[in-house]
Amino acid sequence: MIIFSKKETNLKKNGFSYYPKLLTRIEINKFFKSTLDSLNFYNGEKKRFKNFDDIKLSNYILKQKKRNNKFINYLYNSLPHFSSLINLFENQKIRNIASKILNEQPSNLIICEHQFRIDYPKDTNFILKAHQDSSFYQQDGSKKQSLVCNISLHNITAKMGSTILYKNSHSKGNFSYSKKFSHSKNQSTQRQIKEKELDNFKEITIETKPGDVSFYDMNLIHRSGKNISKKIRFSIIARIFNPLHKKFRAFQKISKIIK
Numbered sequence: 295m296i297i298f299s300k301k302e303t304n305l306k307k308n309g310f311s312y313y314p315k316l317l318t319r320i321e322i323n324k325f326f327k328s329t330l331d332s333l334n335f336y337n338g339e340k341k342r343f344k345n346f347d348d349i350k351l352s353n354y355i356l357k358q359k360k361r362n363n364k365f366i367n368y369l370y371n372s373l374p375h376f377s378s379l380i381n382l383f384e385n386q387k388i389r390n391i392a393s394k395i396l397n398e399q400p401s402n403l404i405i406c407e408h409q410f411r412i413d414y415p416k417d418t419n420f421i422l423k424a425h426q427d428s429s430f431y432q433q434d435g436s437k438k439q440s441l442v443c444n445i446s447l448h449n450i451t452a453k454m455g456s457t458i459l460y461k462n463s464h465s466k467g468n469f470s471y472s473k474k475f476s477h478s479k480n481q482s483t484q485r486q487i488k489e490k491e492l493d494n495f496k497e498i499t500i501e502t503k504p505g506d507v508s509f510y511d512m513n514l515i516h517r518s519g520k521n522i523s524k525k526i527r528f529s530i531i532a533r534i535f536n537p538l539h540k541k542f543r544a545f546q547k548i549s550k551i552i553k
């Protein structure tokens with residue numbers, strides 16, 4: 295495994311790009327405040343933690359989760375809709391980078407499918423095995439006019455399970471995957487690519503700091519790392535589409551109440 299930590303802008307070549315400190319800690323802190331407010335609201339408490347790196351925050355969430363893990367669902371399903379999360383992705387610098395790659399005006403790009411991940415130490419139920427996001431987000435029929443965008447909320451090391459990328463795997467197009475729909479709410483749906491396909495690519499992982507932003511080609515194979523640390527890994531991810539494209543599939547968001 296190669297640990298990566300320097301700026302990389304050639305997404306076309308590698309399948310990913312990485313911009314350290316693209317966003318400020320102040321911007322990240324606004325979303326931290328929403329996370330803290332939601333956590334305190336749900337648990338009826340007035341806890342104060344420093345930031346997403348605070349080990350006391352990890353310990354508190356792990357303790358509360360044992361008592362009643364429903365509040366994790368609440369955070370997971372509510373926070374992606376908060377403006378403090380969406381505004382991070384709406385940063386003009388992100389639109390400008392995506393605009394150059396997708397060759398379309400920044401304001402015409404659709405940034406959607408926001409996600410907040412909470413990856414616990416030693417978890418095996420929610421880590422995502424090797425996949426391409428193009429298999430989950432089918433708005434882009436060409437699979438060449440869309441991107442994944444991952445914003446780092448704190449200091450994430452390989453030990454904390456930083457995302458593992460298969461360098462250059464985007465250049466091979468679409469891989470077949472085995473569909474495993476989870477039967478319980480307590481497992482993530484997998485669209486896993488066969489292990490033997492992965493041998494052809496170098497595994498790399500980016501150790502990130504707050505405000506660092508990575509972009510992946512929608513066809514880049516990647517997976518969650520194993521969190522062997524004592525800290526929770528928090529991350530936010532969105533997908534960026536160029537809708538002014540013949541193979542773009544218009545889509546509608548169907549709301550479901552999560553029980």
Ligand SMILES: O=C(O)CCC(=O)C(=O)O
Pocket residue numbers: 409411413421422427456457516517518519529531
């Ligand atoms: O755990 C990770 O960082 C990977 C998450 C991911 O690939 C996804 O949500 O599509």
Ligand SMILES: [Fe+2]
Pocket residue numbers: 422425426427516
């Ligand atoms: Fe993914």
